[in-house]
Amino acid sequence: MEEWRLIISMSESGAVNMAVDEAILLAAARGTAPPTVRFYQWSQPAITLGYFQSYHKEIDAVSAGEQGVDVIRRLTGGRAILHHRELTYSVIAPENNRILRGTLLETYLAVSRGITGGLKELGIPAEISGGEKRPGAGTAACFDSPSRYEVTVFGKKIVGSAQTRRNNCILQHGSVLIEKETDLLFSCLQYPSEQARENGKRIFDDKAASLNEVLGYAPEFQEVAGALTKSFAAGWGISLTPQQLSGAEMAEAFDLSRSKYGTEAWNRKR
Numbered sequence: 001m002e003e004w005r006l007i008i009s010m011s012e013s014g015a016v017n018m019a020v021d022e023a024i025l026l027a028a029a030r031g032t033a034p035p036t037v038r039f040y041q042w043s044q045p046a047i048t049l050g051y052f053q054s055y056h057k058e059i060d061a062v063s064a065g066e067q068g069v070d071v072i073r074r075l076t077g078g079r080a081i082l083h084h085r086e087l088t089y090s091v092i093a094p095e096n097n098r099i100l101r102g103t104l105l106e107t108y109l110a111v112s113r114g115i116t117g118g119l120k121e122l123g124i125p126a127e128i129s130g131g132e133k134r135p136g137a138g139t140a141a142c143f144d145s146p147s148r149y150e151v152t153v154f155g156k157k158i159v160g161s162a163q164t165r166r167n168n169c170i171l172q173h174g175s176v177l178i179e180k181e182t183d184l185l186f187s188c189l190q191y192p193s194e195q196a197r198e199n200g201k202r203i204f205d206d207k208a209a210s211l212n213e214v215l216g217y218a219p220e221f222q223e224v225a226g227a228l229t230k231s232f233a234a235g236w237g238i239s240l241t242p243q244q245l246s247g248a249e250m251a252e253a254f255d256l257s258r259s260k261y262g263t264e265a266w267n268r269k270r
Contacts, residue, residue: 002098006240007038008225014046014072014083019256021173022075023249024092029167033249035093037232037240039225042083045181046070047188050078050162055268057190064188071188073267074173076162081175082185087224089115090173099236100170104163109149110236111172115159116151117231119176122224124214126153156209176228177210178218 009020017040027033047064049055051074058080059071069082091111093100100107112128119126129152151159161174182201191197212218233240245253260266 001237001239003034003239003241004093005034005036005243006229007036007040007243007245009038009040011041011043013043013257014048014070015257015261016253017042017046017083017088018048018072018074018261019253020245020249021090021092021171022256022260023245023253024090025075025166025169025171026252027246027249028092028094029169033092033246035097035099036091037229038090038092039221039228040088040090041086041221042088044068044070045082045084045184046072047080047082047185048072048074049080049267050074050076051164052077052270053080054270056270060188060190067184067187069184069188071267072261073269074162075166076164076171076173078160078162080185080189081160082181082188083175084181084184085177085179085218087176087178087221087228088173089176089228090171092169092171095165095168095170097170099238104165105149107163107170107172108161111161111174112149112151112159114232114235115174115176115228117235118224118228119151119153119158119211121227121231122211122215122219124153124158124211126151126158128152129157153209153214156207158209158211158214176224177208178221178224179212180205180208180210182208 024033024036064071099110116126129150159174159176163172186197186201229240
């Protein structure tokens, strides 16, 4: 049975969380890290911007600062996600790994199957959306547009994911919403008018769901992590062994958090 590493991290800042994911990706590319599934939380609310999004067009920096919301640019694409009351996952492995190999969409499908199984363990009737992007207006926020093998419940998106491939390795990470915070998210996004902001919130609430909305209560992080761990291991036919970051990964993550993800040069580069 193939052995993967399971890392369950302490709550960290946005800069550290993004730095750890990249540090694991770099170690995997060098052949010094095994295939890894990581579950983590955030020490304070943070918005991650997709790699190609414009900070200046999408973010209301004054409002975000007043409300203590960090804004960090991800290494992966996609749209803005507010991370706070959620479980965040990352999956990192070489592109030729038997589970993840294939096109971007095939990898999405493999990961979505693992997540869907875990959510069903929690009593959530999760499904995987079809392979065609849904038409219609959207916003700068990730969760308003379920498409391309993402995880939904009752037609609403409940997991937002993004992927990148670097040095023949895959990093896919994403947000499993435990509780939705629509007002906080949209107060930090740029809109030409309050009416436009309210329209964006309505679209988001119509298309996004959270675990507590479906279950009637907010499950604890450890409960969600346990269900997902069980599903990934069983569905992928792997052994998930709890481990820690290596010393080299920790050092690289520390450096990346200071020199990259904690800087305006990176976060406001567009």
